[in-house]
Amino acid sequence: MMDKTFDPTSVEDRIAGLWDRAQAFKAGRPDRAGAEPYCIVIPPPNVTGSLHMGHALNNTLQDVLCRFERMRGRDVLWQPGMDHAGIATQMVVERQLAERQQPDRRAMGREAFLARVWEWKAESGGAIKGQLQRLGASCDWSRERFTMDEGLSRAVLEVFVRLYKDGLIYRDKRLVNWDPKFQTAISDLEVEQKEVKGNLWHFRYAVEGSDRTITVATTRPETMLGDTAVAVHPDDERYRDLVGKTVVLPLVGRRIPIVADEYSDPEKGSGAVKITPAHDFNDFEVGRRHGLRLINVFDAEAKLDIAGNEAFLDGLPASGDLDEVLTLHGLDRFAARKRVIAMMEARGLLDLIEPNVHTVPHGDRSGEVIEPWLTDQWYVDAKTLAQPALAAVREGKTRFVPRNWEKTYFDWLENIEPWCVSRQLWWGHQIPAWYGPDNTVFVEKSAEEAAAAARAHYGRDVELRRDEDVLDTWFSSALWPFSTLGWPDRTPELARYYPTDVLVTGFDIIFFWVARMMMMGLHFMEEIPFHTVYIHALVRDEKGAKMSKSKGNVIDPLQLIDTYGADALRFTLAAMAAQGRDIKLSTQRVEGYRNFATKLWNAARFAEMNGCERSEGFDPSAVGEKLNRWALSEYARAVREVTAGIEAYRFNDAANAAYRFVWNVFCDWYLELAKPILMGEDGPAKAETRASIAHVIDGVCKILHPFMPFLTEELWAIKGAAGPLRPEAERVLALSAWPEAADFSAPEAEEEIGWLIDLVTEIRSARSETNVPAGAQIPLVLVSASGPTRERALSWGDMLKRLARLSDVAFADAAPAQSVQVVARGEVAALPLAGVVDLDAEKQRLAKELDRIAADVRKVESKLGNADFMARAPEEVVEEQRERLADSQARAAKIRDALARLSKAG
């Protein structure tokens, strides 16, 4: 006997074990050797990460697709793994060292530090794997990969070297986004622009050889030490005569030109702007246009670096001001700012302080203000690689769902900047570049090959120095769709599963990952990495705010799984995953779907209690009982709806279709209507009904399995234990066959059962509204019943009595006096209730209904009376309206009649 409720915690573990033993998720199962492959690569979570709601949604949807396709017979590979998260991981381990008061990474050295990171990874990395398993993710865990694995590292080497040799990777001295906290460069995408309240300081610079001054406004006064020009707009009358003149930079004494450049905005500040090409991206461009010097005044920690700085000191005359400035050496940029302002003010050169809101770049990991800083870094020529990636989507080879994300993808790729891929970290793929004594660079896959190349170059053996830096984590992630399949080796998996089918991810990752996978896949595999990119929503809290630790509004998916079960969480996420909308998650909703799980469980329990066992060779088309035929046709409809929903990535539609069928059709009506048969005498009808119910429960397990894998697999096992042994291929639900979306329909059964349902619903409603006590058994009179209605009423009389609480079902040519009347499927039924019913309430009820119908009649009449409508609307629409009018009029007539009768009698 089944328990009264489904207990997820006790079942989930056991079912996970069952899948494991059956190797249900293993790709390349021998029994599917001839099957079409289906492949999804997981967006690799950070090795430092733990499951948050975004992961839960992302992986639920992937799992729905994978389980669905697996049941449709495909050879599914859901490729799992993690990335090494360069900065995040290094940060975790460094923090750990500090906490334990152990030597820091520089003290322990690179090799020892990396050993330490691997140690950390083995112990506490990858907690998310177990969490994904708790969610029920049907990944092929035997194929788990890690971006720092030997194989994937080989792919990285191969890619780097080949891109370098193709001229698509190069070393360049440019401004980068420098994170002074981590002391590494980061890419544009890892920078967050934040609005900050600050000031515009207006400084006066003296024009050489005149008594004029020119005022520049800046949000970053400390950078003035590195100024190499002042720019004005070429059309700005105020400054036209100054262009070409020289300004003496205050405090420093550097002579710098006034240049005309459109970058300067005449409307902003004073219209003149200081140019610091080594510390500002826009200034860098201005400097390039005018051949300006680049003077870097910061060190890697963003402290002033001016004493002994040749570029800074070059050409400066000695002065008291300069000496004072040099005392700022080593000061942090923000402290230096205050001092510079104070010095300018002391000299009467500070014109104005104007409050100003402006955007300031911050490192997304460190939160630190990013410093544009001039360094040598490695760059990928993203622009070139972007072209095939753009073309593939334009030509429809890869399709975004929903489609509008294409625009985001295009906009970014069309305006793409060189991708800075070097990071000044230790944890990651060390760049395979070696430098000779004269800094000639040799990019090769190994030290040996580099040495050989150097020998060829120099004509002798020389000492080589390897580049210290590592690659951006996203560099290795970009290779994920093929590196995980064994590339650069030509493995059978690569041949079978590449290109993969669908990539499922959030929109925030389109730039970071989707675009880069497209570039790399197209370049190295010469084929798109996936034909569809499904972009899902962001999960927000119930008020619509982005979940974040700092806001404290994070809902922990694991806690929801503990409380309501993994199935309830999954179903909630799928049911709310409407395209193009964010998900505002509330636990109430999860609770509701937990209740749904319990409902299905109890339906199965009821079936068990009533001996509804599967029967060998059950054939829906051979079923004779109207009720069963009706249920089977409704089930077929549900199969079609769920199938279509998943196929179209309309997960909410699919989930809701299954929900409606299970609760509102199967539980509310099928089981209720079957009760008398099940509790009645044994016979063919009872046997057929039992088998049919068992069949539908099996079917429900199937269509719900992608959404609620644990519950359904458990039910499948319970139902499998009774009755005939399941065939080998159907032992494990996860591997069983998805139901054929057969065209099973039974219109005659729908007419009969539909009539019954409508009539019961009408009577219940009328009883309730006229205040008939719930316990009262009242008679029903079918008025002028047609032949078919008579037959139905006879065969369903007991059921009518039971569901509508009737004492008797009779027939008459006219409705009795003082009766409550309802209309079901065009025929009148009366409840003679003199004395029982509140006649005024009944009059009100009828009047209200009449109003409603009359309004409808008016609406349709005006439509049909409209010559334009009649002339222009399609015939079937007109016909539909005619039918609607006739129905409404007939119904209205019957209600008027009933009202009249009530008044006469009352």
Next chain:
RNA sequence: GGGCGGUUAGCUCAGCUGGUAGAGCGUCUCGUUUACACCGAGUAGGUCGGGGGUUCGAGUCCCUCACCGCCCA
């Protein structure tokens, strides 16, 4: 400043190619019936953000305004 999305029942949201406004939760009323109170029956609740247009017909298409959110400068 540019782009994208949103505004539909008290709340959270569906509503695909224009043709009778839906669901879940919550509210209220009732509950005899051995699958289920994590339940059952019933009920109320909407001028689909405002304005204009196209159309026989607009929640749906177009324009415009307002407010909210996100992305990119």
